[in-house]
Amino acid sequence: MSDPRDTLLDALRAPERLPDLAPARWDLLLRQARHADMVAHLAERLAARGLLDRLPEAPRRHLVAAQNISAKQHRDVRWEARCLTRVLGSLEVPLILLKGAAYVMGDLPAARGRIFRDIDLMVPRERLDEVEQKLLTNGWLTMKKDDYDQHYYRTWTHQLPPMIHHRRMVSLDVHHTIVPLTARPKVDAQALRDASQPLEANGDLRVLAPPDMVLHSATHLFNEGEFSHGLRDLADLDALLRDFGSDPAFWPQLLARAELLDLRRPLFYSLRYLSSHLATPIPAEVMELARPWGPGETAAKAMDRLFVPALRPIHETCDNRWSGIARWLLYVRAHHLRMPAHILVPHLVRKAVTRRYAMWKGQPRPA
Amino acid sequence: MNLSQLSPAELAEGLRGPGINLCTGPFTTRIRSPIEYVAEGMALLYGNNRIAGPEEFVDFHVAIEAPGGIRRWWRRQALFTLDGTTPFAPLPYDEALPLLEWGLNRAVTSHAHTYLVLHAGVIERDGWVALLPGRPGAGKSTLCAYLMFNGWRLLSDELALVSLEDGLVTPLARPVSMKNQSIEVIRERVPEAQISRVSGNTVKGAVALLKVEAGSVARVAEQARPAWVIFPRFQPAAEAELAPRSKAQALLELGNNAFNYSVHGLRGFRCLADLVERCGCYDFTYSELEEAREIFARLAPPEAS
Numbered sequence: 001m002s003d004p005r006d007t008l009l010d011a012l013r014a015p016e017r018l019p020d021l022a023p024a025r026w027d028l029l030l031r032q033a034r035h036a037d038m039v040a041h042l043a044e045r046l047a048a049r050g051l052l053d054r055l056p057e058a059p060r061r062h063l064v065a066a067q068n069i070s071a072k073q074h075r076d077v078r079w080e081a082r083c084l085t086r087v088l089g090s091l092e093v094p095l096i097l098l099k100g101a102a103y104v105m106g107d108l109p110a111a112r113g114r115i116f117r118d119i120d121l122m123v124p125r126e127r128l129d130e131v132e133q134k135l136l137t138n139g140w141l142t143m144k145k146d147d148y149d150q151h152y153y154r155t156w157t158h159q160l161p162p163m164i165h166h167r168r169m170v171s172l173d174v175h176h177t178i179v180p181l182t183a184r185p186k187v188d189a190q191a192l193r194d195a196s197q198p199l200e201a202n203g204d205l206r207v208l209a210p211p212d213m214v215l216h217s218a219t220h221l222f223n224e225g226e227f228s229h230g231l232r233d234l235a236d237l238d239a240l241l242r243d244f245g246s247d248p249a250f251w252p253q254l255l256a257r258a259e260l261l262d263l264r265r266p267l268f269y270s271l272r273y274l275s276s277h278l279a280t281p282i283p284a285e286v287m288e289l290a291r292p293w294g295p296g297e298t299a300a301k302a303m304d305r306l307f308v309p310a311l312r313p314i315h316e317t318c319d320n321r322w323s324g325i326a327r328w329l330l331y332v333r334a335h336h337l338r339m340p341a342h343i344l345v346p347h348l349v350r351k352a353v354t355r356r357y358a359m360w361k362g363q364p365r366p367a
Numbered sequence: 368m369n370l371s372q373l374s375p376a377e378l379a380e381g382l383r384g385p386g387i388n389l390c391t392g393p394f395t396t397r398i399r400s401p402i403e404y405v406a407e408g409m410a411l412l413y414g415n416n417r418i419a420g421p422e423e424f425v426d427f428h429v430a431i432e433a434p435g436g437i438r439r440w441w442r443r444q445a446l447f448t449l450d451g452t453t454p455f456a457p458l459p460y461d462e463a464l465p466l467l468e469w470g471l472n473r474a475v476t477s478h479a480h481t482y483l484v485l486h487a488g489v490i491e492r493d494g495w496v497a498l499l500p501g502r503p504g505a506g507k508s509t510l511c512a513y514l515m516f517n518g519w520r521l522l523s524d525e526l527a528l529v530s531l532e533d534g535l536v537t538p539l540a541r542p543v544s545m546k547n548q549s550i551e552v553i554r555e556r557v558p559e560a561q562i563s564r565v566s567g568n569t570v571k572g573a574v575a576l577l578k579v580e581a582g583s584v585a586r587v588a589e590q591a592r593p594a595w596v597i598f599p600r601f602q603p604a605a606e607a608e609l610a611p612r613s614k615a616q617a618l619l620e621l622g623n624n625a626f627n628y629s630v631h632g633l634r635g636f637r638c639l640a641d642l643v644e645r646c647g648c649y650d651f652t653y654s655e656l657e658e659a660r661e662i663f664a665r666l667a668p669p670e671a672s
Binding site for chain 2: 022023024026027031034035056058059061062064065066068069071072075315316
């Protein structure tokens with residue numbers, strides 16, 4: 001494989017070849033990795049094999065710099081988790097951390113080199129108002145001031161409008177389930193909570209059960225139509241499955257939960273691209289059992305034409321005319337899965353119009 | 368090969384086409400720009416800098432371009448991109464050259480996290496560095512510019528790259544960004560100074576860029592150890608005065624003005640604590656550059672003090 005568009009993917013698959021990479025190719029690799037938010041991830045893959053110190057100085061510096069950023073974010077997440085338990089602890093609400101924050105707090109291998117923009121927290125829907133009030137009176141602000149946006153989030157999505165802490169500038173997404181309320185798959189949030197696990201014996205913080213963690217990541221990647229971190233999300237899934245999958249009891253649980261939570265299709269796509277892209281070790285019988293959950297072999301081949309380009313970093317060295325169309329079609333597909341047309345069409349029209357006006361607004365001046 | 372070895376036509380063609388790989392200190396930046404003012408400015412300011420070949424590693428890919436559409440004819444603009452991302456809103460076309468410098472600073476401060484990056488001017492004499500931290504307007508660039516022609520080597524007028532391993536500072540030796548009155552002040556006192564065209568009306572007022580003196584660029588690979596932390600403050604009509612400052616306060620101030628202090632956590636704190644421990648820390652008030660030169664010439668390195 002030496003398609004320059006797959007420089008990052010090749011590096012993830014065979015990090016042991018990187019010490020011999022030509023300087024100009026390093027440059028290409030780091031550009032793609034930066035746009036995928038995976039420089040620190042790459043650094044950790046190299047460090048785990050003892051290869052970081054065998055690299056040329058200039059690219060090595062960027063890898064170590066990214067490791068430093070990732071370490072800072074992990075420190076911050078640990079601190080924020082403490083702050084959240086202090087603020088919300090008195091409510092006696094189960095506080096389930098999702099995605100990156102869960103990987104870090106759970107000390108999972110998926111946390112290594114993980115970069116994130118926000119903290120994701122899930123609480124029961126019926127307690128959402130109390131949680132929001134507590135946060136608002138403890139320094140958190142809601143970021144969407146616009147009435148329409150507020151309405152959109154509260155009525156149709158699975159989370160509150162994003163919040164930000166007024167001093168620490170950390171952003172927080174408070175969810176009550178893992179898919180939008182209007183979405184095609186109907187996920188039972190109670191089932192997710194019942195299976196969730198405490199992080200420590202006496203703490204308030206919890207994380208999803210291992211199969212649910214995988215399914216959440218899978219549905220986020222394949223149903224939400226947002227591919228700015230597609231490859232990073234696939235690498236998350238790879239790390240989760242390599243970790244949990246070493247226990248043979250895990251695989252039947254994963255399949256059973258996919259059925260129960262109605263998330264068979266995203267699991268099918270995850271397994272398909274994990275084995276083709278990252279050679280994740282998945283038992284043959286699991287692949288076989290998940291096969292009927294796909295759209296059929298011909299349709300799956302057609303979907304490859306969309307997902308394969310969309311899983312590349314969004315960067316000029318990976319893009320062609322088709323990749324833009326592929327991402328757009330997946331965006332449409334995601335919205336189709338997310339909400340019925342009578343809600344979706346007015347929403348997209350409104351978004352398209354307001355975005356044109358907002359283009360440069362709020363961007364900083366150089367300093 | 369140095370940039371001055373390119374003819375103006377070759378430089379302009381390189382900038383319009385595949386880009387010019389400019390080396391500044393530890394970083395190589397591929398710069399693309401179809402804007403003549405940028406080519407002119409680079410020829411003036413970066414003549415002594417090395418140009419890396421097309422097969423070498425490049426740290427940052429930047430461009431300064433003119434956005435199309437109606438802006439091509441009406442109030443033309445310049446837009447900075449860092450590998451396809453646009454960290455700043457576009458500026459008037461006339462500010463393309465300062466925008467390149469701000470953009471290069473941005474590239475460094477957003478990626479150079481192997482260093483503790485302080486917001487400070489950095490100059491060196493006899494192997495010892497003076498760090499001049501300060502808020503914009505404190506007069507650190509003017510001081511750096513003047514001292515660069517009076518016995519000091521310039522490492523940077525803006526960014527101190529401090530090693531977390533050994534505390535040494537790595538030079539950048541990029542042009543000094545001068546604002547408002549200080550442009551005329553340097554022009555008067557230093558006739559040989561090579562200064563770019565003035566961009567009139569930027570967010571920071573009038574801005575011009577001063578070429579770094581050749582010796583500082585030639586020695587760009589030489590790191591040096593901090594000996595003094597001096598907080599400059601320009602105060603009209605004041606007599607120059609160097610007053611000791613508490614090390615704890617110096618540490619706090621350095622940390623507050625650093626670009627990535629929080630990235631390094633405890634290591635960052637230890638690095639700064641060690642720095643202020645080894646350095647003489649001072650407040651420096653001045654109005655006359657010549658008095659400043661004399662006081663700085665008398666600074667004694669740590670062993671002697």
